[in-house]
Amino acid sequence: MSRPASEAGQRSQATGWATAARELGLASGAPVNLGWHLADRICAAGRGGHPALLWEGHAGETRRYDFDDLRRRSNAIASFLAGLGVGPGDRVCLFLDRVPELYFAFVGILKLGAIVQPLFSAFGDESLQTRLEDAGTLALLTQRRHLGKVRRARERLPALRHVVVVDVGAGALQPGEVALDLERGPLPEAFEPHRAGPETPSILHYTSGTTGKPKGAQHVHGSLPAQYWTAKVALDLRPDDVYWCNADPGWVTGTSYGIIGPWSNGVTQVVLDAGFNAERWYETLEKQRVTVWYSAPTAIRLLMREGTELAYRHDLRALRHLASVGEPLNPEAVHWSRATFGRPFHDTYWQTETGCIVIANLPGARIKAGSMGRPFPGIDAAVLDPERFEPLPAGRVGQLGLRPGWPSMLRGYWGNRSAFDAKFRKGWYLTGDRASVDADGDFWFVGRDDDVINTGGHLVGPFEVESALLEHPAVAESAAVGKPDPVNMEVVKAFVVLKPGFEPSTDLELEVMNALRRRLSPLAMPQEVEFVPSLPKTRSGKIVRRVLRAREWGEPPGDLSSLMED
Numbered sequence: 001m002s003r004p005a006s007e008a009g010q011r012s013q014a015t016g017w018a019t020a021a022r023e024l025g026l027a028s029g030a031p032v033n034l035g036w037h038l039a040d041r042i043c044a045a046g047r048g049g050h051p052a053l054l055w056e057g058h059a060g061e062t063r064r065y066d067f068d069d070l071r072r073r074s075n076a077i078a079s080f081l082a083g084l085g086v087g088p089g090d091r092v093c094l095f096l097d098r099v100p101e102l103y104f105a106f107v108g109i110l111k112l113g114a115i116v117q118p119l120f121s122a123f124g125d126e127s128l129q130t131r132l133e134d135a136g137t138l139a140l141l142t143q144r145r146h147l148g149k150v151r152r153a154r155e156r157l158p159a160l161r162h163v164v165v166v167d168v169g170a171g172a173l174q175p176g177e178v179a180l181d182l183e184r185g186p187l188p189e190a191f192e193p194h195r196a197g198p199e200t201p202s203i204l205h206y207t208s209g210t211t212g213k214p215k216g217a218q219h220v221h222g223s224l225p226a227q228y229w230t231a232k233v234a235l236d237l238r239p240d241d242v243y244w245c246n247a248d249p250g251w252v253t254g255t256s257y258g259i260i261g262p263w264s265n266g267v268t269q270v271v272l273d274a275g276f277n278a279e280r281w282y283e284t285l286e287k288q289r290v291t292v293w294y295s296a297p298t299a300i301r302l303l304m305r306e307g308t309e310l311a312y313r314h315d316l317r318a319l320r321h322l323a324s325v326g327e328p329l330n331p332e333a334v335h336w337s338r339a340t341f342g343r344p345f346h347d348t349y350w351q352t353e354t355g356c357i358v359i360a361n362l363p364g365a366r367i368k369a370g371s372m373g374r375p376f377p378g379i380d381a382a383v384l385d386p387e388r389f390e391p392l393p394a395g396r397v398g399q400l401g402l403r404p405g406w407p408s409m410l411r412g413y414w415g416n417r418s419a420f421d422a423k424f425r426k427g428w429y430l431t432g433d434r435a436s437v438d439a440d441g442d443f444w445f446v447g448r449d450d451d452v453i454n455t456g457g458h459l460v461g462p463f464e465v466e467s468a469l470l471e472h473p474a475v476a477e478s479a480a481v482g483k484p485d486p487v488n489m490e491v492v493k494a495f496v497v498l499k500p501g502f503e504p505s506t507d508l509e510l511e512v513m514n515a516l517r518r519r520l521s522p523l524a525m526p527q528e529v530e531f532v533p534s535l536p537k538t539r540s541g542k543i544v545r546r547v548l549r550a551r552e553w554g555e556p557p558g559d560l561s562s563l564m565e566d
């Protein structure tokens with residue numbers, strides 16, 4: 001049987017998080033400012049001189065900041081924003097590459113009590129604009145190189161009052177844009193943090209679903225014990241580790257475990273602001289003497305493709321613990337990692353909505369390659385019957401459900417109560433993933449329960465791609481699905497029905513692709529557009545993407561009885 005939401009489960013839930021809260025000095029109901037905990041608490045504990053951030057830019061430039069630097073720089077950003085009139089509850093977007101200011105601002109915004117909205121700087125016009133509009137964002141921090149996109153988005157965003165540019169250089173600023181130069185400005189020793197309670201909103205992370213616009217998963221300051229504790233227990237972080245998380249903070253992994261987890265534990269972390277390059281990654285692991293590495297299956301598959309020899313040319317003996325998240329970690333990757341690094345990647349499973357790791361192969365546990373592992377102590381997980389939402393026996397595939405109540409669970413989707421309510425049935429939070437659990441209690445990922453495409457660990461909502469396609473004058477209808485890919489697991493493929501008067505051609509395909517590129521992020525870009533005479537639909541006219549998907553994967557399309565005859 002899958003684990004019942006037993007009393008014992010509830011008790012261990014209380015103990016794990018309670019231990020974390022005790023270690024963090026959190027009293028029940030007392031203020032818990034997440035920003036303060038990531039910097040000032042570490043300094044107050046006498047570790048202000050300990051390195052917090054070992055940063056390297058794409059051109060190879062390096063910087064090193066300790067926790068005192070982090071405290072002062074985040075204070076500077078908090079007081080600068082306060083000076084602009086930004087206050088508690090206001091949404092402040094980070095539209096930045098992985099520059100040091102991104103990390104300082106994240107902490108500073110939390111200190112101020114404003115809500116951080118991190119977005120990938122690679123987002124195109126449409127992706128950026130939709131999310132800023134949805135959140136009613138008041139201020140945005142960016143770099144000069146992204147100002148073009150921000151300016152275009154701003155024309156349609158009356159709520160966006162302040163654009164803060166964090167790098168100096170040529171080019172005049174426009175009204176509503178201000179420069180913030182941390183290297184020259186005052187760096188205050190103290191900033192009175194907002195008295196955030198456990199339920200005070202902290203972060204808005206946008207995530208994609210099948211229907212509708214991307215949704216803003218809203219997190220709270222009281223999530224802290226979950227990220228602190230899971231980073232310590234599941235990622236095995238210890239005070240003198242050098243930790244590297246490959247994720248961008250535009251993605252929840254890059255905040256929960258690329259900022260909150262390590263810094264609340266006072267751990268040094270490495271940031272490489274550059275795209276994937278196997279040689280450079282190994283150099284980084286070697287040079288920084290990384291001890292704990294949190295990566296993703298697509299990156300691991302790319303490394304595998306480069307071969308073991310390349311890894312052997314580097315001294316990676318400092319590596320102690322390896323973990324992975326975002327997509328199914330195939331058994332080959334686990335075996336390869338054992339052979340190459342002398343230790344396996346430990347799969348961890350979670351979501352934007354869970355805020356922390358909920359299923360994991362814990363350090364030291366026996367790994368069944370291909371399994372996600374077991375519920376993190378304190379998490380009650382079960383495989384549920386998709387209709388009755390009751391736990392299924394071992395071996396059966398169903399919807400993966402979690403008992404609500406862990407500290408970092410999302411508290412809602414921004415302005416979208418019905419989408420949030422739809423995530424719960426019979427006291428379970430529904431992950432939207434299909435899984436099974438074996439007789440030992442190990443969980444196995446089967447697939448998504450919806451049409452969301454997971455490409456290289458990034459969720460792409462078909463709706464967003466289809467809406468962008470429909471803006472093209474030649475497109476009458478469209479459907480976006482995932483097609484198999486050896487590295488990214490799946491990539492986006494779009495099916496397009498043309499309007500009368502338009503003929504399929506390579507030129508038209510290129511034109512459609514170019515139009516999409518300006519609107520979407522590179523992650524969501526279709527690799528292929530196929531022109532088709534019609535799309536499979538239900539009798540009520542809903543496009544059935546699963547039929548198209550099954551065709552791409554060479555799988556049976558499932559029940560076709562409700563489809564419209566063409």
Ligand code: PRX
Binds near residue numbers: 351431445448457459
């Ligand atoms: O489908 C699951 C997949 O990624 C989804 C969550 O994506 P996101 O909200 O962007 O957060 C990703 C980082 C936490 C899940 O619903 N996923 C995540 N981890 C795994 C996974 N699929 C298989 N195995 C995993 N370990």
